[in-house]
Amino acid sequence: MAETLTGADILIRSLEGEGVEVVFGVPGGAILKAYDAVHDSGIRHILARHEQGAGHMASGYAHATGRVGVAFATSGPGATNLITPLADAYMDSIPVVAITAQVGSTSIGLDAFQEAHTWGISMPVTKHNYLVTRADEISSTVREAFHIAATGRPGPVLVDITKDALAGEIPWTGAAEFHLPGYKPSVKGHPRQVSAAIDMILESERPVLYAGGGIIRSGASAELRAFAEQQNLPVVTTLMARGAIPDEHPLTLGMPGMHGCYTASTSMQKADLLVVVGARFDDRVTGDPDHFAQNAMIIHVDVDPAEIGKIRTADVPIVGDATSVLEQLIDKGASRIESDGLPDRSAWMDQLAQWQRDHPLTYEQDPSGPIQQQYVIDELAKHSPEGTIVVAGVGQHQMWASQFWSFDRPNTWINSGGLGTMGYAVPAAIGAKQGVPDTMVLAIDGDGCFQMTFQELITAAVEGIPVKIAVMNNANLGMVRQWQKLFYDGRFSGSELSATNPDIVMLAEAMGCAGFRADNPGDVVPTIEKGLAIDDRPVVMEFVCDPDAMVFPMIKAGGSNDIIYMGPEDL
Helix, strand or coil, X not given: CCXXXXXXXXXXXXXXXXXXXXXXXXXXXXXXXXXXXXXXCCCEEEECCCHHHHHHHHHHHHHHHCCCEEEEECCCHHHHCCHHHHHHHHHHCCCEEEEEEECCHHHCCCCCCCCCCHHHHHHHHCCEEEEECCHHHHXXXXXXXXXXXXXXXXXXXXXXXXXXXXXXXXXXXXXXXXXXXXXXXXXXXXHHHHHHHHHHHHHCCCEEEEECHHHHHHCCHHHHHHHHHHHCCCEEECHHHCCCCCCCCCCEEECXXXXXXXXXXHHHHHCCEEXXXXXXXXXXXXXXXXXXXXXXXXXXXXXXXXXXXXXXXXXXXXXXXXXXXXXXXHHHHHHHHHHHCCCCCHHHHHHHHXXXXXXXXXXXXXXXXXXXXXXXXXXXXXXXXXXXXXXXCCCHHHHHHHHHCCCCCCCCEEECCCXXXXXXXXXXXXHHHHHCCCCCEEEEEEHHHHHHHCCHHHHHHHHCCCXXXXXXXXXXXXXXXXXXXXXXXXXXXXXXXXXXXXXXXXXXXXXXXEEEEXXXXXXXXXXXXXXXXXXXXXXXEEEEECCCCCCCCECCCCCCCCCCECCHHHC
């Protein structure tokens, strides 16, 4: 005899059936039935202090684990507070399922208390979304949502469930079947296109392998390395692909783009072929697309056909999953190399090596001067255990972290790349640490970013999630200040925080965290050592940094990648 369950009970059983171990959320009136059901389940609920925090926690969890992250929110403002993290996950292809509650189905459209058109509001920032009005729709919808979020190009899916659907009672016979006949993401590349790609690679003299975040999402790091080594291809890794191939690998050129390495950006401009895998020609990489890699042929591999040809026409387009297509390219390449050998690219490799010698990433730390953020990042990297996951906020510290932390494996660099969401680091680090509790998770944040979501430190303390937070306090919105200094005649409007910043150490301690401060270069290492030695609670390490420091190299937004500014004197 079938068991009679509420829609809320079915929701929780459906989540359990998907292997969900933790959800991040904030309760409210319309979703209380679901919270009553989760109370009796084995799923851990982590109470965020704001729904935006819950959404970023789910994203950080998904990024660190490769599994779907789950966030809960009630109707109206609860759901709308999830829009920013959903947009962030959408831009960076992170698999998240958001479960939101809606007012009763008979009240929809009547401006009921805490009613918002969540389905419509979220449509532009989700891979797919649902409005569920009946209890018997919940099981199949949850199964569909998880499948869509995790397959093809991953992304966020929202399931909005009415209050009466959560309360309704129906017989439960087990997880419902689902059918998505119109949803069939391509996995394998077309053999003819794969063959054409290998032909083009073996004919090129100055190739560059342009690896994007799709490598990380697909779990294709081993295949990327094997392919690069087989074809002797120098590799650039975008901001979202850091760690896809070890930074110390001899074929690695670093990160290209606005604040990337000179060699990485210049190699793309001078290349005769770009092999693009899991990247979307983001404007922070290409600058002015009309002046980007003008002499290069393009092989573009992406699981999302909408990305191919969107910015740059591909000479050889290949729709497919990065792992599968790279395996195909390796197989086809092996037979071709066996018969024809590899072309001589020694002159190209020599040129790349010369650029790297001539234009390294550097900084200077005056022992008696202000703390430089690059120095802090260097020392954090030296003192952190192997495999530490680094989570960055958005701004100067994000760029310096990407530049000066050497990544040797995937899924150890988490940041908001596409949307550039300030306030991302603290909650995302909490979610990541919950997902991989045996790995050290270190957030590198700016004082401006930190103040947007620092309330989530309470969540970390109460839930016993011992994340490390390094706050680079330059008393400014650093990247905004840099642009105002360089392009707005030093008119600092709305970017100075020196008069309004709180005592960050006192704030951390008030929230149940350990807090330490470094005021000068001599304090940096002792502060790091004290902070990393504590494992029983969250730790906040504040570094009082140079307010006038700027990130270089730099390519102007929308400018040509042929013009790279190595310092302010070049502007």
